[in-house]
Amino acid sequence: MKKSLSSIFSIVILVFTATQDCSVKDWDYEQNPKLTYDLNHLDLDMTIDPVNETVKGVATYSISAKIPAQTEVILHAAALEIDAVTFDGNEKEFLVSGDSLIIDLADTLSMTNESELAITWQGRSIYGTHKDRFGTMWSSLNPKSQRHWLPVYDHPRVAFSVDADITIPANLDVVFNGNLVSDQVTSTETKTVSWKVDTAIPATGLNFAVGKFESSEAQSGINKVRVFGETGVVTGDEIQEILSEAIRSKRVLENELSFEYPWEALNVVILEDNFWDEKADAAGVIYLAKNRGALTTQLQRGLVAQWFGQYQRTENVTYQYEVFELIRKSAFNISGFESKEIGNSDSLFSLSKWNELSRCCEIEDPFLKNNIEQSLAGLIRKESGVVSGSFYKDHWYEQTGIPFHLIDFEADKEPETPDNQKLVYGLDLEYDEINSTIIAYFTSVSGSGEDLQSLNVTVFTFNDSTTSEVTFTGGRDSAKIDVPATVENVRFSSGSTDIAEIGFGRFPVMFLLAQLRSSNVEDRRLAASLLSYHTDNPDLQLALKDALNAETDVQTKANLLSTLGAFTAGATGTEIQFMQEVNSDHEEIQIAALKALANYKEDENVPGVIQQKMERTSSDEVFKVAKTSFLEVADLPRKISATRRLIQIDTTGARSLSLLKEIISTDTTTQSQQIAEELISFEFPYSTRIGALDLLLEHVEDGDYWGSKIVELSSDFDPRIRSKVLEGLKFLSETDAENIAEAVLLSEFDLRVLNGESD
Numbered sequence: 001m002k003k004s005l006s007s008i009f010s011i012v013i014l015v016f017t018a019t020q021d022c023s024v025k026d027w028d029y030e031q032n033p034k035l036t037y038d039l040n041h042l043d044l045d046m047t048i049d050p051v052n053e054t055v056k057g058v059a060t061y062s063i064s065a066k067i068p069a070q071t072e073v074i075l076h077a078a079a080l081e082i083d084a085v086t087f088d089g090n091e092k093e094f095l096v097s098g099d100s101l102i103i104d105l106a107d108t109l110s111m112t113n114e115s116e117l118a119i120t121w122q123g124r125s126i127y128g129t130h131k132d133r134f135g136t137m138w139s140s141l142n143p144k145s146q147r148h149w150l151p152v153y154d155h156p157r158v159a160f161s162v163d164a165d166i167t168i169p170a171n172l173d174v175v176f177n178g179n180l181v182s183d184q185v186t187s188t189e190t191k192t193v194s195w196k197v198d199t200a201i202p203a204t205g206l207n208f209a210v211g212k213f214e215s216s217e218a219q220s221g222i223n224k225v226r227v228f229g230e231t232g233v234v235t236g237d238e239i240q241e242i243l244s245e246a247i248r249s250k251r252v253l254e255n256e257l258s259f260e261y262p263w264e265a266l267n268v269v270i271l272e273d274n275f276w277d278e279k280a281d282a283a284g285v286i287y288l289a290k291n292r293g294a295l296t297t298q299l300q301r302g303l304v305a306q307w308f309g310q311y312q313r314t315e316n317v318t319y320q321y322e323v324f325e326l327i328r329k330s331a332f333n334i335s336g337f338e339s340k341e342i343g344n345s346d347s348l349f350s351l352s353k354w355n356e357l358s359r360c361c362e363i364e365d366p367f368l369k370n371n372i373e374q375s376l377a378g379l380i381r382k383e384s385g386v387v388s389g390s391f392y393k394d395h396w397y398e399q400t401g402i403p404f405h406l407i408d409f410e411a412d413k414e415p416e417t418p419d420n421q422k423l424v425y426g427l428d429l430e431y432d433e434i435n436s437t438i439i440a441y442f443t444s445v446s447g448s449g450e451d452l453q454s455l456n457v458t459v460f461t462f463n464d465s466t467t468s469e470v471t472f473t474g475g476r477d478s479a480k481i482d483v484p485a486t487v488e489n490v491r492f493s494s495g496s497t498d499i500a501e502i503g504f505g506r507f508p509v510m511f512l513l514a515q516l517r518s519s520n521v522e523d524r525r526l527a528a529s530l531l532s533y534h535t536d537n538p539d540l541q542l543a544l545k546d547a548l549n550a551e552t553d554v555q556t557k558a559n560l561l562s563t564l565g566a567f568t569a570g571a572t573g574t575e576i577q578f579m580q581e582v583n584s585d586h587e588e589i590q591i592a593a594l595k596a597l598a599n600y601k602e603d604e605n606v607p608g609v610i611q612q613k614m615e616r617t618s619s620d621e622v623f624k625v626a627k628t629s630f631l632e633v634a635d636l637p638r639k640i641s642a643t644r645r646l647i648q649i650d651t652t653g654a655r656s657l658s659l660l661k662e663i664i665s666t667d668t669t670t671q672s673q674q675i676a677e678e679l680i681s682f683e684f685p686y687s688t689r690i691g692a693l694d695l696l697l698e699h700v701e702d703g704d705y706w707g708s709k710i711v712e713l714s715s716d717f718d719p720r721i722r723s724k725v726l727e728g729l730k731f732l733s734e735t736d737a738e739n740i741a742e743a744v745l746l747s748e749f750d751l752r753v754l755n756g757e758s759d
Helices: 005-019 236-257 295-307 317-335 349-359 366-382 391-400 509-515 521-534 540-550 554-568 576-581 587-597 606-616 620-633 636-649 654-666 671-680 686-699 703-713 719-731 734-745
Strands: 037-049 054-065 072-076 081-087 094-097 100-104 115-123 129-131 137-139 159-169 173-176 179-185 190-202 208-211 213-220 223-230 265-271 285-289 424-432 437-446 453-460 465-472 476-482 489-494 502-504
Touching: 037 208, 081 094, 081 100, 159 173, 159 208, 173 190, 173 213, 173 223, 173 265, 213 236, 223 236, 236 265, 236 295, 236 317, 236 366, 265 295, 285 295, 295 317, 317 349, 317 366, 317 391, 366 391, 424 509, 437 453, 437 465, 465 476, 489 509, 489 521, 502 521, 509 521, 521 540, 521 554, 540 554, 554 576, 554 587, 576 587, 587 606, 587 620, 606 620, 606 636, 620 636, 620 654, 636 654, 636 671, 654 671, 654 686, 671 686, 686 719, 703 719, 703 734, 719 734
Parallel strands: 037 159, 223 265, 265 285, 424 502
Antiparallel strands: 037 054, 054 115, 072 100, 081 115, 094 100, 129 137, 137 208, 159 190, 173 208, 179 190, 213 223, 424 437, 437 476, 453 465, 453 489
């Protein structure tokens, strides 16, 4: 029996919170923690192995006491293996408890002189670091993630300068905070890259990325700006565009805020996906996710966050989303940046807030809106480091007397009129040759039809034309138009009614054939389409073929081909022309031919022709049409075979997945399930993996299968996959579900996974 997933999670979370460090329960940092010493500098000697997803090294902190008689130091080290701790060169005893590293100094910590505290560690964490299908490995930007790859006091109140020597595979690159100092090959397999940060940065702003990058750099004032693009994800031109925009936007923000960029360097990293990280910024580092689109907007949000989020930061993470997104939008307004929505298919809370502000919801009161926007320059000079949870709200209240929770935002923009409510009329035409009259029949397809409508109609003869107005209203109406006996065809155009709101139907054949000879290409295109209403006149096929041979306009030829397909309707022996046109140089003609081939269900050659087009086309639109026709003419074994074949051709798996969605419900074998299993593998992007997982959750109900699958994917690098697969618990018995969930979640640190959140 299927069970409520939430009920299973409620039991497991109770077990979890009883055995796991409670500091993991939320993302907010401890308010004003006991911190009786200063970490002034970090010498970091670190080795990163993306193949084995490990980070190891020695972190040496220059430390001094704030108050006397300090004999103990506590750092954070979540799921890290601590190999040794030394204090001024002498080994010290230590204890790891939960995510805390407790170090007994024996001697007191000096208040006047710095000592060196060195921790040797190693670790592998799917919460602290990410790794994508290209082999790129980077540290998570989510709160409390630094402690999962580095022993550190992981809190926004701790800041220090850094000298980092990072050893990586020789064929890769590494990005870190600050400035690149040197890049030296140390062996045939490794190299050591040195980075330097002289201006103290918050411990929560530490970050690294290792992978194959294309890069470009330039100087912006006293700051070096570098852009690193993941190879195979962005082009050199895109990297250059982002570099130019980064320099321009940085300069604009400096001018508007009257405050210099707060860090020594700006490093921008462009990846395919950011793996559900709520934050996209570290201290002097910005991450852009190609799959989310709006790269310039992502860049500019990250730039604003360097002032409001890094230079000024809070201990309350939830507060950051509420206030910092408003600050970002206000900074965009004063800087003249365009606020675009950013792709958020995985429902990041921060992006939901941003998209809401971008889509609508400016502050309603112009004075209050202007006050907040103009306050930013003063606020950034007022304090640095950690600011209180009410710092911004209190300032705005002092200026306006309006509490933050009473700020009114504009209502969401009115949604577009649904298609079924838009004004659309159908128009059919009848020619009374005896009385030299045209009768236009108007039928309301959607919309109220209450208002009076009008169109202009031009009547063409051999050597003349006249234009008049025709009016109509209501659900059904007709209008008579007197025409000369020598009329050849007519053309309708916009009057008070947009011609785009008119759907043309059956017109007299003689008019349409005359239109096919018109010098006006739009007339020919329309006539070529409307002849499809006359399939009861088989003699027109010859005229259509003649017109196809004579026509030079691609869209008109495509429309003629579509109409010819309606005439032939899959008749044996008529498929050759369509099979040939599938390989036309023009997409419009390919699409028309593919649509026509959907009628040839009995021809054994047609499925192969369409499948070949699916495999070879680079056009998503052509593929979509080809897929639709293929599903009409191919049998199930061929559909399954084509789906497997597409996996080998399309490295994203998106096309294979789109075909799999259409066939999995009719496949009584396990072949579709096996294909979905393959598409879940880590070599495919998130959109494909989550789509395949959704299909399995919809079509596979075997408890044993899901028990194994949950355990298998519990170590996946993508937290969205780890979260989604837990929906399979509903197929297990209550006891099995609780046992598996408990075992899996005890090693899980992502709160969204723990809370059962998924798309």
